[in-house]
Amino acid sequence: MVCQYKKSVDWKDLNERSFPSGERVSLAALYTEPVIIQKNKKGSFLNVSVEELFSKSNLCLYYPTIILQGNPGSGKSVIAQKILLDWASEKPYLEDFDLTFCLRYEEVKCISEEMNLIELLSWSCSLTSSQISRMVLNSVQRVLLIIDGLDEPDELRFICDEFCISSKFQRASPEVIVCSLLRQQILPRSVLLITTRTKFPHGMLLEGQQRFFRIVGFSEKEVEEYFHKFFQNEELFRKVYEFVRKNETLITACSIPVMCWIICMVLRERFCEGAHVTSGLETTTSIYVDFVSTLLEHHCQGLSQSVLTLLRSLGQLAERGMLEQQVLFDEKTVSETMSDPFLCKRKISQEMMFSFMHHSFQEFFTALYYVLLDEEESKRKVRELLRTVEKGWALSCWSDREANLEISKSKLLQPVILFVCGLCKKECVSSFFEKHNMAVSVNVETQLKEWLNQCSQRYQNEHMLFILHCLYELHEKSFTGKVLEQLVSMDLSNVQLENAHRWMLWFCFQNCVNIGKLRLSITCDNLKILRSTPYRCEELW
Numbered sequence: 104m105v106c107q108y109k110k111s112v113d114w115k116d117l118n119e120r121s122f123p124s125g126e127r128v129s130l131a132a133l134y135t136e137p138v139i140i141q142k143n144k145k146g147s148f149l150n151v152s153v154e155e156l157f158s159k160s161n162l163c164l165y166y167p168t169i170i171l172q173g174n175p176g177s178g179k180s181v182i183a184q185k186i187l188l189d190w191a192s193e194k195p196y197l198e199d200f201d202l203t204f205c206l207r208y209e210e211v212k213c214i215s216e217e218m219n220l221i222e223l224l225s226w227s228c229s230l231t232s233s234q235i236s237r238m239v240l241n242s243v244q245r246v247l248l249i250i251d252g253l254d255e256p257d258e259l260r261f262i263c264d265e266f267c268i269s270s271k272f273q274r275a276s277p278e279v280i281v282c283s284l285l286r287q288q289i290l291p292r293s294v295l296l297i298t299t300r301t302k303f304p305h306g307m308l309l310e311g312q313q314r315f316f317r318i319v320g321f322s323e324k325e326v327e328e329y330f331h332k333f334f335q336n337e338e339l340f341r342k343v344y345e346f347v348r349k350n351e352t353l354i355t356a357c358s359i360p361v362m363c364w365i366i367c368m369v370l371r372e373r374f375c376e377g378a379h380v381t382s383g384l385e386t387t388t389s390i391y392v393d394f395v396s397t398l399l400e401h402h403c404q405g406l407s408q409s410v411l412t413l414l415r416s417l418g419q420l421a422e423r424g425m426l427e428q429q430v431l432f433d434e435k436t437v438s439e440t441m442s443d444p445f446l447c448k449r450k451i452s453q454e455m456m457f458s459f460m461h462h463s464f465q466e467f468f469t470a471l472y473y474v475l476l477d478e479e480e481s482k483r484k485v486r487e488l489l490r491t492v493e494k495g496w497a498l499s500c501w502s503d504r505e506a507n508l509e510i511s512k513s514k515l516l517q518p519v520i521l522f523v524c525g526l527c528k529k530e531c532v533s534s535f536f537e538k539h540n541m542a543v544s545v546n547v548e549t550q551l552k553e554w555l556n557q558c559s560q561r562y563q564n565e566h567m568l569f570i571l572h573c574l575y576e577l578h579e580k581s582f583t584g585k586v587l588e589q590l591v592s593m594d595l596s597n598v599q600l601e602n603a604h605r606w607m608l609w610f611c612f613q614n615c616v617n618i619g620k621l622r623l624s625i626t627c628d629n630l631k632i633l634r635s636t637p638y639r640c641e642e643l644w
């Protein structure tokens with residue numbers, strides 16, 4: 104039975120990648136190991152491989168709980184799936200485990216009915232409850248349980264404080280089951296691997312020893328390896344890679360695996376068409392716009408509806424999901440035209456579900472929806488968005504359940520603001536709108552600028568990087584200089600610098616402001632792991 108289960112595990116669980124032309128490329132062929140780091144006792148960082156996540160120290164007979172943290176798009180779900188696959192193909196580093204399961208938390212959250220652990224595991228894989236029950240009941244079995252995407256562990260803390268179950272046959276909501284697994288009240292002999300966006304609050308939920316790792320993304324070496332796999336043709340690969348290597352903005356953006364994929368797709372089209380290769384790829388939004396535009400060109404030739412109608416329907420779906428914290432949609436909600444190529448099919452417990460290619464596309468389509476609405480509605484939606492995000496910022500030092508809900512809502516919606524800013528930039532979108540025959544004028548620019556200005560005075564902390572990134576997307580030069588000056592006087596050593604911000608900072612220094620004597624000292628540990636420049640901002644002067 105275990106053999107049958109092993110055979111059923113494959114990369115298809117994660118989305119295949121399709122080129123605009125319709126060709127498909129499997130993630131297995133593109134898989135490139137990212138940089139993973141671990142802090143050692145002396146406080147410096149070690150690079151570790153995926154296999155080394157499971158290395159046992161001589162002193163420790165048992166595996167500690169493994170926590171793998173990384174920013175959005177850094178490749179946590181891909182690693183989780185890779186480990187499941189390595190187990191299924193009997194790689195020696197996982198030979199201690201008789202069984203491995205992977206629970207994707209975003210899928211778990213969609214389950215409305217109560218169930219027991221066995222049913223939950225069966226829901227996440229191809230086995231029936233009775234098959235799992237027979238395997239898991241065998242108590243000598245050592246189980247590796249991967250919980251992927253536990254992005255808001257605080258959410259669970261409140262549930263855990265109230266409920267927990269102690270039997271694998273006891274029915275409860277899936278969240279309660281996950282809590283009980285984290286607390287090792289059920290399957291106490293299992294080894295847990297948790298992936299999360301958040302720096303895990305130490306000891307909040309977990310029992311026993313824990314080991315923390317962080318996925319940093321791709322270094323330049325891995326970007327090159329990825330490009331090689333992606334382009335297949337040696338000549339094309341050399342041409343494109345050499346071009347990207349010389350462009351600091353693009354090569355830095357490629358350190359985020361999801362961006363690396365998007366940039367490869369965009370450049371593949373541009374190089375094949377012999378078009379001007381870099382123009383208009385300066386901001387995060389412009390790269391997404393280019394990508395979506397390419398897909399539209401290839402897939403929407405014979406559409407029965409206009410591109411505007413299609414984008415509005417996709418945007419509406421994206422927005423509803425964002426507000427309800429939902430990333431999976433059922434077949435009833437998704438019309439056929441919306442599906443390919445913008446949504447991915449995912450078979451979950453016999454049911455066909457859909458999701459955006461990556462969360463960042465759901466954020467992008469939400470922002471696009473806001474700017475495609477008529478003026479009044481657009482302003483109203485953006486006002487509400489800014490209010491919700493700011494409310495979360497203002498509550499960040501509160502820790503009750505209600506505040507926590509607001510904070511997680513705010514975190515989820517924050518990237519939408521960034522995309523709305525980017526979509527206000529005329530040069531970025533006007534050619535996109537023209538190309539697809541859409542007459543749209545974006546009119547929320549002033550509203551955004553006012554908000555950013557107020558926030559830059561109110562929030563003297565890590566939100567400054569986000570504000571700066573928004574200004575950069577808006578291309579607001581004079582303003583950017585002021586915010587940068589404020590940043591200079593701040594201590595950012597404890598701010599977790601996201602790759603995306605790092606990229607934008609570099610670009611700001613280069614292009615947007617006259618940096619003069621400004622000196623920004625960002626001592627972010629993981630900067631040293633990747634290339635020394637441009638990440639070490641001190642070295643710019």
Ligand SMILES: Nc1ncnc2c1ncn2[C@@H]1O[C@H](COP(=O)(O)OP(=O)(O)OP(=O)(O)O)[C@@H](O)[C@H]1O
Nearest residue numbers: 133134135137175176177178179180181360361364
């Ligand atoms: N190791 C890798 N090799 C090749 N491609 C990768 C790798 N990691 C990530 N990618 C690309 O980036 C995309 C996003 O990765 P993934 O979903 O694993 O990120 P994540 O860290 O789980 O993001 P989120 O926190 O937003 O869910 C993948 O669909 C894939 O295209």
